[in-house]
Amino acid sequence: MNYNAENLRNALAAEYVLGTLRGRARKRFQQLIMQFSSIRETTWIWEQHLNGLGTQLTPVEPDAGVWHKVAISLGLDNQLNKAEVIPLPNKHNKLWLGLASLASAAAIVLAVLLWRVDAPAVLPNTQQVAVMQSENADTLWLIEISQDSIEVQATSQITRRTNNDYELWMVAKDGRPPISLGLLPQSGRISLPKHKLFDQLDIAALAVSLEPLNGSPTGTPTQVLYTTKLVTI
Template identity: 25%
Template sequence: MKLAAHPELLDRLAAQYALGVLRGGARRRMEHLAREEPAVHAAILRWQDRLAGVSELQATAEPVDKVWCGIEARLGWKPPVERPATVQAASPVASPAASPAAGWWQRLWSTPVFWRGAAAAMAVVTVLSIGIGMHGAQQREAAPAAVIAVLNDDQARPAMLVSWDASARSLIVRRLDHIKLSEQQVLQLWALPTDGKPRSLGVIGRAPQARLAMAAAPAAVPALAVSIEPTGGSPSADGPSGPVVFKGPVLHNPL
């Protein structure tokens, strides 16, 4: 298959290659195609140029001594510091599993994998917002959509970008994943409040890009998630009925 004949797929794979989330055999095939097809090589270069200044966007920070001590202890370079029994008894740490009544979306806040990709997402979101837009947005003069969330898969890899188009009052979602859906399956986007039930933001479907009309951008919502649902969306009034495949914190709430 000639990737140049499929510009949407080429742009998505080039973005994944430049971000470093395309790995293994898929990355080797992309490198082979880049040597064989000039259009593939040019697409990769365009994304690498966009991401070239990402490291300059991140301010330098010096880890505190406590962090270094923890790293050294995990590597076996020094014995871990034992805390007195009285201190441990006075400072119990509650486990997420200790609150069975809490919803799965509320327990996400305390799981490390949920936040593993957030720092990297914040570093690339400014650069990605320059080059991301729907085909319809490219056909009219409008302000660029602002990326508000980068949703990750269960391995903390970027899988979906969510942007807010203020001029069209709509959310734009762009998939970076490779999930195969059947004809009876669609993706559905959810807002995850800190309390209450997940709120549906719309059915994405199976397309690599989609636009969800909304009266206003999701406000005061700390995170978004995507689930696999039957055609037409989740039949449950309590939230997703299928597996949740992508999730991530809201990085920016547009005014």
């Protein structure tokens, strides 16, 4: 099968971005994204086109049932009533679950975003990757997980904060409190040490919080801004 044929390439890329390409076909297409620049470019074009359509929709506040379904999809349904899972005020709990719904969309375009012209190449020993996006689908941080470190590249879309820091957290599916992975750069690229539990836990999502300078004073997220999922490559 000639995956570089224009009609087939566009059809697969559109299904991939929409999320209707699943199972083995989706995994195969993710491999093709890494192998062929033409497929990466086509997928990127479809993501921009479909995402643009989404921004034209009038926002609607989901009901409580939607938040519950998001929790189930992240494997957190048994932890909703445990205060220690996300020890934040109620309005931030709702924001945390709401932003978690962005995780799937971020994972869909992850491989493409990491190959954009203005992004660095994926490191040879990278095991997992993630892209942290805003509610408007602006790419903020590109994250690469290797055996020993977490490489983070900031983009120009980040809102610079002189009196605050951004902090990266991992959220485990077992319901334990989020674990800090370190402060994120507001420009450039840094390497964070990989937490000893990173490979031992089943991770539901990565999250970014807004903190006072030097990070969370309590050891828990102060104001959760964004979440995303990890993709294994």
